Amino acid sequence: MNIPVLTDILNANNLLAEQNRKILDEKKIYMINLLASPGAGKTTFIEKSIEYLKKDMSVAVIEGDLASDVDSQRIKKLDIPVVQINTGGGCHLNAVMIQKAFENLELDKINLIFIENVGNLVCPSGYNLGENMKLVMSSTPEGDDKVLKYPLIFQRSRAMVINKIDLIPYLDYEIERIKKDFFNINPEGTIFSLSGKTREGFEPFIDWIKGEIAGFRKE
Amino acid sequence: MNIPVLTDILNANNLLAEQNRKILDEKKIYMINLLASPGAGKTTFIEKSIEYLKKDMSVAVIEGDLASDVDSQRIKKLDIPVVQINTGGGCHLNAVMIQKAFENLELDKINLIFIENVGNLVCPSGYNLGENMKLVMSSTPEGDDKVLKYPLIFQRSRAMVINKIDLIPYLDYEIERIKKDFFNINPEGTIFSLSGKTREGFEPFIDWIKGEIAGFRKE
Numbered sequence: 001m002n003i004p005v006l007t008d009i010l011n012a013n014n015l016l017a018e019q020n021r022k023i024l025d026e027k028k029i030y031m032i033n034l035l036a037s038p039g040a041g042k043t044t045f046i047e048k049s050i051e052y053l054k055k056d057m058s059v060a061v062i063e064g065d066l067a068s069d070v071d072s073q074r075i076k077k078l079d080i081p082v083v084q085i086n087t088g089g090g091c092h093l094n095a096v097m098i099q100k101a102f103e104n105l106e107l108d109k110i111n112l113i114f115i116e117n118v119g120n121l122v123c124p125s126g127y128n129l130g131e132n133m134k135l136v137m138s139s140t141p142e143g144d145d146k147v148l149k150y151p152l153i154f155q156r157s158r159a160m161v162i163n164k165i166d167l168i169p170y171l172d173y174e175i176e177r178i179k180k181d182f183f184n185i186n187p188e189g190t191i192f193s194l195s196g197k198t199r200e201g202f203e204p205f206i207d208w209i210k211g212e213i214a215g216f217r218k219e
Numbered sequence: 220m221n222i223p224v225l226t227d228i229l230n231a232n233n234l235l236a237e238q239n240r241k242i243l244d245e246k247k248i249y250m251i252n253l254l255a256s257p258g259a260g261k262t263t264f265i266e267k268s269i270e271y272l273k274k275d276m277s278v279a280v281i282e283g284d285l286a287s288d289v290d291s292q293r294i295k296k297l298d299i300p301v302v303q304i305n306t307g308g309g310c311h312l313n314a315v316m317i318q319k320a321f322e323n324l325e326l327d328k329i330n331l332i333f334i335e336n337v338g339n340l341v342c343p344s345g346y347n348l349g350e351n352m353k354l355v356m357s358s359t360p361e362g363d364d365k366v367l368k369y370p371l372i373f374q375r376s377r378a379m380v381i382n383k384i385d386l387i388p389y390l391d392y393e394i395e396r397i398k399k400d401f402f403n404i405n406p407e408g409t410i411f412s413l414s415g416k417t418r419e420g421f422e423p424f425i426d427w428i429k430g431e432i433a434g435f436r437k438e
Binding site for chain 2: 037038039040065066067068070071089090091118119120121122123126139141142143145146148149150151152164166167170
């Protein structure tokens with residue numbers, strides 16, 4: 001008699017992530033899980049993306065932080081639905097937190113959800129939330145060696161955003177180095193270089209994400 | 220009959236951290252556990268500190284990274300003993316890793332050990348390594364809200380180094396805001412503002428750390 005061996009299914013987080021994804025698919029909502037170090041510029045990036053995207057779709061944001069609601073207060077100013085998750089000491093969001101956040105959003109009115117994960121290049125990469133895409137961000141002041149030093153999160157992401165390119169003149173930063181390291185471990189990934197502050201390089205990203213979302217809706 | 224209630228002692232990491240500390244005390248070695256986000260400038264800070272300190276004492280470095288040995292290769296160029304710990308997926312160093320690192324250092328010849336922890340503002344704060352001091356670093360491009368958003372690690376550190384002050388002219392960064400937030404949660408802490416790149420503000424830190432080490436040796 002064959003003994004069924006269950007591995008990933010037994011992981012409660014993965015099971016809940018699947019449930020989240022089912023809800024999203026039914027409602028035709030696209031969800032982006034944004035991952036980066038503390039201070040890489042995630043909130044500003046989301047703010048600017050919303051400015052570009054809100055003409056075409058209804059956006060909501062789920063903010064993950066250890067403590068405080070400074071980020072969700074920023075998003076609220078854009079007149080966008082936002083849920084703040086405070087993890088206490090937890091170094092990542094998990095699928096059950098997202099399920100709770102869903103209960104506080106009017107999902108029927110939403111086309112796109114940005115999740116701003118806890119600032120951390122390690123833990124969040126291991127927890128699926130039910131997202132359509134993991135998007136990893138690395139900012140230039142962090143240095144051009146981050147892919148080499150934190151490979152897993154870059155390998156598991158669909159695309160990498162190199163943020164704060166306006167600061168390159170003041171740094172020792174070789175953008176070609178980080179691009180090369182990224183494609184080495186993630187040959188099918190995509191890279192966008194931009195500045196959340198000056199908006200340089202933002203439009204190619206917006207065009208691309210619109211295409212991704214349109215492709216998903218047609219499925 | 221009283222029932223002895225054992226809490227912290229039962230934590231294997233704390234027990235091993237105590238053992239580490241006992242070894243350090245016997246050998247009169249001072250150990251600094253340096254904590255920061257990825258790319259805050261930890262390695263450059265250690266390099267520059269060593270340049271100032273190596274006339275007066277023998278320094279060794281323990282490098283913690285998920286993967287790669289790029290940081291320890293940098294330290295090795297300074298002709299300083301260095302041990303690289305690769306955690307695989309682990310988001311922090313623990314006391315047993317440091318105990319293993321000790322086995323690879325000639326402790327009788329060392330006065331000061333810098334530990335560069337994994338770049339992370341969350342997990343490393345919960346793991347004592349036997350250090351004399353937790354030193355947390357926050358770099359200006361990360362933003363002035365980091366204490367508010369990751370309070371635990373700032374609360375548990377003896378001092379905060381604000382790094383990359385040379386970049387402030389190019390950022391929206393209020394240094395008084397982060398200082399105020401720090402003293403709010405850590406009123407006995409100390410703050411140093413400096414640039415690892417330009418060396419501005421470095422000497423007050425060096426004088427202070429020499430004083431801390433001298434005080435420890437006299438005990």
